[in-house]
Amino acid sequence: MQYQFLLNNLNESDRLEDSLIKQGIKASNIHFISENSADFAGHRVHEASIIEERDVVHKLERGAIVGLITGCLLSWLLYLNQPYGWQINGLNVVFILFLTIGFGGWIGGLIGISHRNYRLSDKDGELHQGKAMMLVYSDKQHESVIKNTIAVQFPDAQFVGIKSHFDNPLVGKKTVPLEM
Structure with a gap:
């Protein structure tokens, strides 16, 4: 405590x-x-x-959650549309999730460093x-x-x-x- x-x-x-x-x-x-x-x-x-x-950890976690949601939506949309003839498989989804969670956490951390x-x-x-x-x-x-x-x-x-x-x-x- x-x-x-x-x-x-x-x-x-x-x-x-x-x-x-x-x-x-x-x-x-x-x-x-x-x-x-x-x-x-x-x-x-x-x-x-x-x-x-600073609010680094709190905002980083929030950004990662937003990134996870964004990654899931993006993966789902790519699976439905199959742009450019891409074949979406599990490895592609993991890669997309990795990128969006990382990017969301990074942006969240940058926002958190400037807040109490x-x-x-x-x-x-x-x-x-x-x-x-x-x-x-x-x-x-x-x-x-x-x-x-x-x-x-x-x-x-x-x-x-x-x-x-x-x-x-x-x-x-x-x-x-x-x-x-």
Whole structure:
């Protein structure tokens, strides 16, 4: 599970991470997101990866699904019409599916790299205002420890939700384009 916390800034990030590590959370499972990468200067915390910040995987999966559907339709149309005297066989269908799934995934990934991750897009306004987010990856057993540690020691940190770390391409949440 991904536990999300909204922070006013990264000033307390080192202490916050240390507190969670003392409670048994691995440092590699605690990531921070800030709109300005210069905010990480002087802090020894883990910055979120591009996969966590951007919607690459989600859009790539969606593009591959669109490519699969397109490939099936194209194969069916080619089978019905047999253009130029082509004999459509299983190998041709596999090749068409391979091309359309690959192309759809590639286009989806290109679109996703320019959009905020769909799990974070509802907090885009706060991130633009200079706030930061902390993502903690853990199981349900540590949920109360994580929430209590942060609530008691860091009352300014706001718990904003729990998201599954499983990427569901069928979730249709609107994503926010990032400014480049």
